Amino acid sequence: MSRVYEVMFIIRPDVTEEDTDKLIAGFSATVTGGGGVVKNVDKMGRRKLAYMVRKFNDGNYVLLTIEANGAVVLELERRLRVTEPVIKFITVRTDEEDKRVAKVKGLRGVRRASVPSGSGATSPAAAAPTAIPAAAEAAEPVQASA
Numbered sequence: 255m256s257r258v259y260e261v262m263f264i265i266r267p268d269v270t271e272e273d274t275d276k277l278i279a280g281f282s283a284t285v286t287g288g289g290g291v292v293k294n295v296d297k298m299g300r301r302k303l304a305y306m307v308r309k310f311n312d313g314n315y316v317l318l319t320i321e322a323n324g325a326v327v328l329e330l331e332r333r334l335r336v337t338e339p340v341i342k343f344i345t346v347r348t349d350e351e352d353k354r355v356a357k358v359k360g361l362r363g364v365r366r367a368s369v370p371s372g373s374g375a376t377s378p379a380a381a382a383p384t385a386i387p388a389a390a391e392a393a394e395p396v397q398a399s400a
Contacts, residue, residue, distance in 0.1 A: 258347070259345055259346065259347050260346045260348050261318040261319075261334075264341050267312050267313050274314060274316070288322060289326065293319040294318070297314070300315075307342050308341045
């Protein structure tokens with residue numbers, strides 16, 4: 255069963271751009287060789303890490319969006335784990351979240367379509383009830399004389 259995953263990994267800052275491209279190509283080949291699809295490769299560049307990882311304060315971030323089955327993801331994670339320039343990685347399954355967001359957007363569209371456009375209460379001031387002063391309530395009704 256094919257699912258959508260985001261794989262974020264951080265490469266050491268002293269790795270050259272060419273070596274980074276080779277690493278990404280190798281990981282992409284792992285995915286495609288296992289029957290998966292690489293949907294997107296986003297090289298986010300060099301960023302400061304939140305804490306020191308393997309004696310590095312910054313690293314090159316790369317985000318892969320892939321569609322694959324569990325065996326391919328396990329193999330990709332194994333390769334990330336044993337690749338020396340990769341100092342940190344995380345894999346997140348995103349297909350369930352995408353379904354949830356699409357459902358919420360669909361419901362919002364239905365609700366907006368069901369609200370009448372000329373409801374009259376367009377501003378918060380118009381929607382708020384008017385307050386009647388206490389003195390006006392206590393006063394007797396005035397009758398108009400003819």
